[in-house]
Amino acid sequence: MSGSSSDDHRRPTRQEANLAATDRAARDILRSEAEARRDQAERLKAIRLEREAGRRPDDEDTSSGA
Structure with missing residues (x-):
């Protein structure tokens, strides 16, 4: 039993x-x-x-209209 407690506190390799x-x-x-x-x-x-926010609503891509 004492062996398992020493394994819990071992230093990392x-x-x-x-x-x-x-x-x-x-x-x-x-x-x-x-x-x-x-x-x-x-x-x-x-x-x-x-x-x-700086654009006006009528400036939004109206160039595609014929």
Whole structure:
């Protein structure tokens, strides 16, 4: 029984530590990229809404009428 309690508190091997560090780095990169995409989408949406608000309703694609 005492063997199982020592397994619970063992230090990670070098390989496990390297894998954990790589995992953390990858997750940080993915998180920052997702945040950058979200920021860009918000910025582009704001620009689109500003442009649409600046248009008059009769300016909306009337060139296709014959």
